[in-house]
Amino acid sequence: MAEAGVAGEKDGAAEISRDFHHPYTPYDIQETFMNTVYEVLEGGKVGILESPTGTGKSLSLICGSLTWLRDYKRNTFEGGLNWGQNDSNEPEWVIEQTKARKRREMLRGREEMETRLAKIRAKEKAQKTKYLKGDQEFKRRKTERVDDQDDEEQFVLDDYDSDTEVSQNRSGFYSAATLELMEKMGMGPSALKPLEEEAEDEIKMMRYKLRTSNI
Ligand SMILES: Nc1ncnc2c1ncn2[C@@H]1O[C@H](COP(=O)(O)OP(=O)(O)OP(=O)(O)O)[C@@H](O)[C@H]1O
Incomplete structure (x- = not known):
């Protein structure tokens, strides 16, 4: 059942x-x-x-x-x-204009972020396609980068520091391009709220x- x-x-x-x-x-x-x-x-x-x-x-x-x-x-x-009732002395049309401008700004910001994310995704997809098609040069460069590192060194974990754990982990989670974009949109590591606060809406x-x- x-x-x-x-x-x-x-x-x-x-x-x-x-x-x-x-x-x-x-x-x-x-x-x-x-x-x-x-x-x-x-x-x-x-x-x-x-x-x-x-x-x-x-x-x-x-x-x-x-x-x-x-x-x-x-x-x-x-x-x-939604700013609730207009308690200020401003006329209603001024409030409406301000709201409309704010909405346009928010939408423009979101569109800009979507556009940049789309570009990043397209770039990553192109790289993956290139790799899967067997681009030897691409594979060789990737292999070289891994070989450059000392074999054991790549597996050594960073020292643990509970105070910096959140920011390190969260920054490290994103690519440099994504971090740059997030920073530009005011969502970067410097603007991060405490984890508990930010996660509240997602954690539901x-x-x-x-x-x-x-x-
Ligand atoms: N309404 C639907 N019509 C046709 N196919 C469906 C429909 N809903 C799900 N499927 C397909 O049925 C298959 C089983 O779906 P899903 O994996 O979500 O089931 P599940 O209950 O989570 O399975 P499991 O118990 O094995 O974890 C999937 O291939 C899914 O695409």
Whole structure:
């Protein structure tokens, strides 16, 4: 038997119709699963979901959680422009103009970031294609770079320092090009908030456990 629900809310979770951009026509059980995942994330709850093997858990989990994340980011974006009631002495049209300008700036910033990321991805894809096609020169250069390092030296770990752990790890996670772009967008290592704060919106996705064993 398949079950997907939050204790006490099992029926309610499946009632709302959302477009999860599922790559196939989702089965009913998948609709229920995705809605449950969405509701769990939205409510910051813990969800335990069960479904027989091969019923599309992985796909439903991905579609459900990414749909929630997309909605959450969109709402956060809109919320950033919602300044509540106009308590200042400025006329309404001035406020509206300012909001419109702010929205344009945010959109332009996002587009710019997407464009640069697309270029980086295209470059990496071209490099991969070149490599897979057997470009000997490319392979030789890569091999040489590895050979340049002392064999054992490449496996030596850096000294552990708990104070710098977060910034080191997080900077090291990205390529130089991505870091440069993030810095430009005000999202670089120098602008990083404490991990706990920044992760708060993303971490909601992790607040449940999915049981994937066969039942
Ligand atoms: N609605 C659907 N229509 C057709 N194919 C689907 C549908 N949903 C999932 N699939 C396909 O069924 C297969 C199994 O999906 P998935 O891996 O998500 O299932 P699962 O429940 O996570 O499997 P397992 O229990 O083995 O981990 C995949 O190849 C997936 O692409």
